Amino acid sequence: QKEVEQNSGPLSVPEGAIASLNCTYSDRGSQSFFWYRQYSGKSPELIMFIYSNGDKEDGRFTAQLNKASQYVSLLIRDSQPSDSATYLCAVTTNAGKSTFGDGTTLTVKP
Amino acid sequence: SQTIHQWPATLVQPVGSPLSLECTVEGTSNPNLYWYRQAAGRGLQLLFYSVGIGQISSEVPQNLSASRPQDRQFILSSKKLLLSDSGFYLCAWTSGSVNEQFFGPGTRLTVL
Numbered sequence: 001q002k003e004v005e006q007n008s009g010p011l012s013v014p015e016g017a018i019a020s021l022n023c024t025y026s027d028r029g030s031q032s033f034f035w036y037r038q039y040s041g042k043s044p045e046l047i048m049f050i051y052s053n054g055d056k057e058d059g060r061f062t063a064q065l066n067k068a069s070q071y072v073s074l075l076i077r078d079s080q081p082s083d084s085a086t087y088l089c090a091v092t093t094n095a096g097k098s099t100f101g102d103g104t105t106l107t108v109k110p
Numbered sequence: 111s112q113t114i115h116q117w118p119a120t121l122v123q124p125v126g127s128p129l130s131l132e133c134t135v136e137g138t139s140n141p142n143l144y145w146y147r148q149a150a151g152r153g154l155q156l157l158f159y160s161v162g163i164g165q166i167s168s169e170v171p172q173n174l175s176a177s178r179p180q181d182r183q184f185i186l187s188s189k190k191l192l193l194s195d196s197g198f199y200l201c202a203w204t205s206g207s208v209n210e211q212f213f214g215p216g217t218r219l220t221v222l
Contacts, residue, residue, distance in 0.1 A: 004153075032209050043200055043213040044154070088153060092209045096142065097169075100153040 003027060004091050006101035014109050019076040021104050023089030026070065032092040033065055033072045037085045038103065044088055048074070079108045112137035116201050116214035123221055129174075129188040131217050133201030136182065141203040143184040144211065145176055148198040160184060196221045 004025050013019045021035075032051055036044035050056045050063040050072065062075040072091075076083055086103040113136045123129060135141050142161050146154040156169045158176035166176050173192060177185045184201055198218050202211040 008151075034210060041218075043216045044211075045213070046210050049210050090154075090211075096204075096209055097156065097159065098209065098211060099156075100146075102151075102153040 002101070003099045004089055004101040006087075006089050006104045008102060009105040010107055011104055012107045012109060013079050015079060015081060017079050017108075019079045019083065019106055019108070021074040021076075021087050021089075021106065023072045023074075023091075023101055024070055025072070025089075025091045025099075027091065027093060027099075028067075028070065029093055030070075030091045033063070034090040034092070034098070035061075035063060035074045036088040036090060036100075037083075038088055039085045047087075076106075079106075081108050081110050084108050112203070112212065114201060114203055114212060114214040116199075116217055118217060119215065120218045121220070123191050123219065125193055125221055126190045129186070129191050129195070129219070131186040131199055131201075131219075133184040133186075133214055134182055135184075135203045138203065138205055139181060141182065141205045143178065144202040144204075145184065145186050146200040146202065148200060150197075154200065158186070191221045193221050195219065 006023050034049045035047045038044040048063045050065045056063045060077045064073045086105045088103045089101040090098045092098045115134045144159045145157040160178040174188050200216045201214040204211045
């Protein structure tokens with residue numbers, strides 16, 4: 001079992017819809033959870049991080065964390081074609097090292 | 111503001127040749143520094159991380175090595191490249207307690 005698992009996709013949604021990206025992790029000692037966006041050929045850039053159970057909203061993005069289920073998700077509301085990218089989930093232990101999932105490719109169709 | 115630089119942006123090297131990739135960070139002090147490799151269509155594999163000058167931790171046995179000669183400089187090296195070393199190499203830094211990572215532009219290495 002991978003330490004961090006994501007559906008590889010591709011996930012395709014129409015413009016204006018909600019895109020839902022999911023991630024599960026195996027280490028119950030994980031402390032911090034991050035979502036990065038990576039455009040093709042570019043380096044990842046941080047979208048959001050979350051530490052506590054529940055929801056965290058930032059503009060069109062909402063991160064959700066459920067530590068009991070070892071599950072973290074990212075919702076993108078009013079999806080735009082510019083949101084088309086690969087989304088990487090990363091999990092960090094208190095030792096400070098991050099483990100990344102393989103990413104979910106999102107395509108938003110105009 | 112903080113900036114992270116990597117060079118070169120692209121590199122094509124023959125099998126058996128040496129490698130040196132450099133990463134520098136500006137605008138911060140005592141950063142934690144990381145080298146990752148990303149194969150096509152895959153996530154990031156942590157290769158090395160450093161919490162200070164001369165302090166290197168290796169995550170994956172391989173023919174690569176890393177050094178941190180200065181606080182804001184991180185170097186990835188190899189004496190003899192293998193075909194399997196091809197990939198997208200990313201340097202990242204983090205500081206403080208948040209552990210959010212900031213990535214450089216990356217080096218795309220092709221070993222032929």
